[in-house]
Amino acid sequence: MEHKYDAVVVGAGLAGLRAAIELGGNSRVAVISKVFATRSHSGAAQGGIGAAIGNQEEDSWQWHMFDTVKGSDYLGDQDAIEVMAKDAPRTIYELEHMGVPFNRTPEGKIAQRAFGGHTRNFGEKAIKRACFAADRTGRVILDTLWEKSLRAGIDFFNEFQVLGLLMEDGRCCGLVAYELLTGKFHTFHSNAVLLATGGAGKIYQTTSNAFASTGEGLSIAFRAGALLEDMEFVQFHPTGIYKLGILISEAARGEGGILRNRDGTRFMEQYAPKIKDLAPRDLVSRCMTEEMLADRGIDGKDYLHLDLTHLGKEVLDSKLSEISGFAKTYAGIDPVSEPIPVVPTCHYMMGGIATDSDGRVLADDKKAPVSGLYAAGECACVSVHGANRLGCNSLLDTLVFGRRAGKEIRNFIAKETPPPAPTGQADEITGRISALLDSEGSEKPGDILIGLQKAMKDNVGVFRTKESLNAALSVIEGLEQRYQNVKVVDKGCCFNRNLLEAIELGHMLEIAKVIAMGALAREESRGAHFRKDFSERDDQNFLHHTLFRHAGAGTTPEFLKKPVSITRFEPKERKY
Amino acid sequence: MKTTFIVFRYDPATDARPRYDEYEVEAEGTDKILDCLNKIRWEQDPTLTYRYSCAHGICGSDALVINGNIDLACQKLIRDFKTGGNFIIEPLPLFTVIKDLLVDLEPFFEKYRQVQPFLINSQDPPETERLQDSQNQALIEPSLRCILCGSCTASCPINRANENYAGPAALLRAFRYVFDSRDTATRERLRQLDTKDGAWGCRNMWWCTDVCPKEIPVTKCIAQIKRRIKENKKEDGS
Numbered sequence: 001m002e003h004k005y006d007a008v009v010v011g012a013g014l015a016g017l018r019a020a021i022e023l024g025g026n027s028r029v030a031v032i033s034k035v036f037a038t039r040s041h042s043g044a045a046q047g048g049i050g051a052a053i054g055n056q057e058e059d060s061w062q063w064h065m066f067d068t069v070k071g072s073d074y075l076g077d078q079d080a081i082e083v084m085a086k087d088a089p090r091t092i093y094e095l096e097h098m099g100v101p102f103n104r105t106p107e108g109k110i111a112q113r114a115f116g117g118h119t120r121n122f123g124e125k126a127i128k129r130a131c132f133a134a135d136r137t138g139r140v141i142l143d144t145l146w147e148k149s150l151r152a153g154i155d156f157f158n159e160f161q162v163l164g165l166l167m168e169d170g171r172c173c174g175l176v177a178y179e180l181l182t183g184k185f186h187t188f189h190s191n192a193v194l195l196a197t198g199g200a201g202k203i204y205q206t207t208s209n210a211f212a213s214t215g216e217g218l219s220i221a222f223r224a225g226a227l228l229e230d231m232e233f234v235q236f237h238p239t240g241i242y243k244l245g246i247l248i249s250e251a252a253r254g255e256g257g258i259l260r261n262r263d264g265t266r267f268m269e270q271y272a273p274k275i276k277d278l279a280p281r282d283l284v285s286r287c288m289t290e291e292m293l294a295d296r297g298i299d300g301k302d303y304l305h306l307d308l309t310h311l312g313k314e315v316l317d318s319k320l321s322e323i324s325g326f327a328k329t330y331a332g333i334d335p336v337s338e339p340i341p342v343v344p345t346c347h348y349m350m351g352g353i354a355t356d357s358d359g360r361v362l363a364d365d366k367k368a369p370v371s372g373l374y375a376a377g378e379c380a381c382v383s384v385h386g387a388n389r390l391g392c393n394s395l396l397d398t399l400v401f402g403r404r405a406g407k408e409i410r411n412f413i414a415k416e417t418p419p420p421a422p423t424g425q426a427d428e429i430t431g432r433i434s435a436l437l438d439s440e441g442s443e444k445p446g447d448i449l450i451g452l453q454k455a456m457k458d459n460v461g462v463f464r465t466k467e468s469l470n471a472a473l474s475v476i477e478g479l480e481q482r483y484q485n486v487k488v489v490d491k492g493c494c495f496n497r498n499l500l501e502a503i504e505l506g507h508m509l510e511i512a513k514v515i516a517m518g519a520l521a522r523e524e525s526r527g528a529h530f531r532k533d534f535s536e537r538d539d540q541n542f543l544h545h546t547l548f549r550h551a552g553a554g555t556t557p558e559f560l561k562k563p564v565s566i567t568r569f570e571p572k573e574r575k576y
Numbered sequence: 577m578k579t580t581f582i583v584f585r586y587d588p589a590t591d592a593r594p595r596y597d598e599y600e601v602e603a604e605g606t607d608k609i610l611d612c613l614n615k616i617r618w619e620q621d622p623t624l625t626y627r628y629s630c631a632h633g634i635c636g637s638d639a640l641v642i643n644g645n646i647d648l649a650c651q652k653l654i655r656d657f658k659t660g661g662n663f664i665i666e667p668l669p670l671f672t673v674i675k676d677l678l679v680d681l682e683p684f685f686e687k688y689r690q691v692q693p694f695l696i697n698s699q700d701p702p703e704t705e706r707l708q709d710s711q712n713q714a715l716i717e718p719s720l721r722c723i724l725c726g727s728c729t730a731s732c733p734i735n736r737a738n739e740n741y742a743g744p745a746a747l748l749r750a751f752r753y754v755f756d757s758r759d760t761a762t763r764e765r766l767r768q769l770d771t772k773d774g775a776w777g778c779r780n781m782w783w784c785t786d787v788c789p790k791e792i793p794v795t796k797c798i799a800q801i802k803r804r805i806k807e808n809k810k811e812d813g814s
């Protein structure tokens with residue numbers, strides 16, 4: 001089936017919906033999403049969204065910018081971070097005006113709370129900067145944006161899997177998608193495409209991410225000529241529930257929660273004397289891993305305790321009710337009276353499709369764009385998070401840069417006309433899927449995936465070495481071979497999950513490889529990337545972004561570098 | 577432990593009638609029902625169909641009937657059931673089965689869209705936020721927990737008898753906006769809800785409240801709409 005739109009947005013999380021709302025009304029916009037819009041993973045964001053609105057104590061965008069730069073271990077691009085920090089208050093008021101039900105102060109203003117790495121006066125002490133709606137902030141923003149987009153006349157194609165982009169001489173002019181309900185292929189011709197497909201946490205064994213977070217947007221853009229940037233920086237959130245990875249929001253520590261080891265010691269006091277448990281995530285996850293390696297895990301096992309028992313039932317009920325429910329349901333623990341067993345968990349990709357601050361996807365290290373192609377949200381790398389993202393900056397990123405991408409697309413489609421559809425490309429894309437469906441291989445997609453997830457957990461986790469990364473790459477290579485022989489048992493055309501998982505797996509293998517390659521090339525430790533064999537940050541040799549360019553199927557991607565934008569804050573030693 | 581899953585199977589394209597397939601699954605007490613369905617699909621039968629995504633009760637994809645009760649498959653663990661390791665898994669009632677455990681929720685969302693599920697405020701917004709009493713925020717708070725899983729509407733006996741009834745999920749969303757102090761369309765909303773297929777369709781059967789996986793007091797919220805409709809009429813009459 002053929003469709004014609006001014007713009008097609010892939011992904012119905014916060015970045016995609018915010019962009020679509022910006023475009024709706026004036027243009028014909030389609031949003032295609034592999035899950036029904038309100039099932040998007042933005043909805044799992046719990047703790048809050050950062051903005052220096054100063055409702056509870058003095059704050060400034062400069063402080064927010066500094067914290068983000070320092071949090072990024074000086075790898076974030078400061079021009080883009082300035083854009084985000086300055087635009088944050090407007091973003092919050094805009095959300096409030098749309099109807100987002102933020103928690104309130106006694107005076108009726110938007111309430112704020114403390115979050116990791118957010119400080120007053122350039123690092124003095126923790127500050128209340130996170131605007132929140134209990135511990136379901138992402139969920140209520142997602143609902144609000146979806147409801148808003150229902151009014152804006154946007155066409156939704158729910159439960160459609162994107163398969164590939166249509167490219168004519170380096171210009172994106174549409175995409176091909178697979179309708180899960182019917183098994184039919186759909187070609188979308190459009191003047192511009194925005195990828196807002198989220199993260200790829202499912203390449204790791206234990207993750208807070210949804211089953212849908214398999215990163216196909218990154219891989220599809222990569223194959224179409226986009227660059228992948230800083231992929232080696234994968235965030236491990238300090239507090240996933242032991243064994244499950246279900247997230248316990250940083251808001252739990254923002255409200256006063258404390259991490260303890262087997263002796264009951266508040267170990268973060270030693271590592272980050274000033275802000276303790278509210279240190280940034282990379283640091284806390286690393287300290288936790290150190291504690292466990294030193295045999296100070298609870299009962300000698302590989303987990304620690306998050307103690308909320310002193311917060312009292314009222315705070316847990318009113319501000320942390322979702323996570324209290326998770327602890328009860330999944331760990332069988334009531335946080336009012338018992339500590340929660342937690343462990344660092346794959347949570348977020350700082351890296352992604354290289355873009356500028358208007359969402360344009362970049363084709364080279366000189367910032368030339370891939371015409372007609374845009375990206376925003378977790379799948380994009382602007383880069384505002386650098387080597388480590390601060391809590392509360394991901395929702396902000398999706399909304400600030402989703403809106404900016406929407407505006408830029410509006411300008412683009414006003415002056416550009418789409419080229420005629422390339423002949424044969426759609427057939428080539430659908431042919432690959434049909435071949436996958438018909439393949440008579442012997443490998444189950446699930447078995448290959450388990451191998452990948454284990455290799456990434458064991459070798460590309462919180463701590464990395466040259467040996468571990470080479471081991472990961474060799475496992476991935478073997479899995480790629482096995483993937484050539486993958487078998488799709490379900491030959492049906494209605495909600496064929498078996499086929500979908502085989503498609504996703506191909507993308508995950510590609511992304512995992514780029515992550516491991518980036519990590520191998522970066523012989524230093526910065527933010528979330530820690531090399532045991534190069535344990536110091538090395539600004540002399542590595543204060544640059546990592547870029548990879550696809551060099552054709554079966555070949556090694558090309559490695560490039562890009563300088564970091566440094567405008568206000570020179571790199572310094574990072575202490576908390 | 578060894579568990580037995582008896583699962584509803586139906587492909588309208590090929591099957592004359594539904595059937596139940598039986599699977600043996602090796603499971604731990606802490607495994608979610610969703611984990612077991614995934615095991616069946618990954619290890620035994622890749623054609624088994626159902627929705628899921630976040631796997632921790634936030635996205636609302638996987639409401640099913642588990643041993644006769646509506647629950648989220650990702651929010652119930654093996655150990656939560658005292659049925660000797662035996663499980664019967666069926667799709668949500670009320671909705672049309674597309675395949676196996678997967679149902680067509682479009683009629684559910686259509687009802688939802690009809691209650692104008694968005695903030696309406698006729699005044700220009702201030703430069704910063706609109707103020708809102710924290711008590712007002714607390715009043716609407718339970719309704720914000722809704723994840724649109726469809727459990728309440730699927731369970732409602734009124735919905736089964738009257739397909740025009742808005743149903744608990746849509747009414748809960750209406751509650752969220754009727755009682756939000758920032759919304760200025762309250763009277764219009766109440767007029768729309770003041771019908772036998774609107775708020776008055778609810779006969780306080782409490783099934784919605786019983787099944788809600790987010791423990792939202794849905795019936796009470798609908799009762800508050802009814803009370804507000806009456807108060808509103810009284811004010812208009814005087």
